[in-house]
Amino acid sequence: xxxxxxxxxxxxxxxxxxxxxxxxxxxxxxxxxxxxxxxxxxxxxxxxxxxxxxxxxxxxxxxxxxxxxxxxxxxxxxxxxxxxxxxxxxxxxxxxxxxxxxxxxxxxxxxxxxxxxxxxxxxxxxxxxxxxxxxxxxxxxxxxxxxxxxxxxxxxxxxxxxxxxxxxxxxxxxxxxxxxxxxxxxxxxxxxxxxxxxxxxxxxxxxxxxxxxxxxxxxxxxxxxxxxxxxxxxxxxxxxxxxxxxxxxxxxxxxxxxxxxxxxxxxxxxxx
Numbered sequence: 001x002x003x004x005x006x007x008x009x010x011x012x013x014x015x016x017x018x019x020x021x022x023x024x025x026x027x028x029x030x031x032x033x034x035x036x037x038x039x040x041x042x043x044x045x046x047x048x049x050x051x052x053x054x055x056x057x058x059x060x061x062x063x064x065x066x067x068x069x070x071x072x073x074x075x076x077x078x079x080x081x082x083x084x085x086x087x088x089x090x091x092x093x094x095x096x097x098x099x100x101x102x103x104x105x106x107x108x109x110x111x112x113x114x115x116x117x118x119x120x121x122x123x124x125x126x127x128x129x130x131x132x133x134x135x136x137x138x139x140x141x142x143x144x145x146x147x148x149x150x151x152x153x154x155x156x157x158x159x160x161x162x163x164x165x166x167x168x169x170x171x172x173x174x175x176x177x178x179x180x181x182x183x184x185x186x187x188x189x190x191x192x193x194x195x196x197x198x199x200x201x202x203x204x205x206x207x208x209x210x211x212x213x214x215x216x217x218x219x220x221x222x223x224x225x226x227x228x229x230x231x232x233x234x235x236x237x238x239x240x241x242x243x244x245x246x247x248x249x250x251x252x253x254x255x256x257x258x259x260x261x262x263x264x265x266x267x268x269x270x271x272x
Contacts, residue, residue: 021125050122057098
């Protein structure tokens with residue numbers, strides 16, 4: 001039987017993956033000034049550009065390469081490309097390149113601080129939904145079916161070993177482990193916002209290459225820190241505490257970065 005607390009944790013994390021990014025975007029997009037005008041008009045463009053950046057850089061390129069192409073290469077080459085450090089920084093390389101390209105193509109007249117923040121919510125939000133939210137929904141459905149006695153019918157449609165692995169994972173994983181997945185996603189969204197603000201500031205100040213490099217290094221280093229923690233035998237709780245601390249530091253930087261933008265709250269000029 002799957003613990004009711006585990007089912008609740010799955011539902012909360014799935015909800016979190018949707019409510020945080022989408023809710024933040026709705027709040028930003030609908031916030032109004034004293035004269036009832038839009039506080040930040042046009043932010044929808046940055047949000048959807050962020051969504052597209054993740055889809056292009058990960059779903060359509062890096063993930064297929066890492067899962068379909070790289071494993072078929074020479075074992076030494078594939079082992080190198082799939083190693084922790086290379087995988088960590090390749091994620092930064094692909095995603096920050098996608099971030100830069102989409103900002104240049106889709107946000108020519110939208111260079112406010114809030115546009116960087118909203119872009120990050122779009123990028124990190126769709127990642128959270130696709131990589132964690134949908135998994136949690138699937139786990140929740142399977143957990144409910146297990147508790148309802150319907151697992152034998154489902155297991156019959158799966159390879160025996162896979163069925164056993166799924167059943168064991170769902171019935172033995174503690175609820176706290178699912179909640180830690182939610183903490184990890186909040187940290188990841190914070191990282192995407194920070195990288196988005198950095199890259200957009202680089203565009204504003206004509207330092208695109210430098211800002212892109214800083215974002216790649218930041219992105220890859222945070223990823224690698226988690227991998228090194230696992231390799232060192234750290235507990236999942238300790239790793240998530242570290243990621244949460246990084247997220248707090250990133251938000252301090254995100255808020256301070258507002259000064260990098262000349263008119264952080266001004267409505268953008270009409271797109272050219």
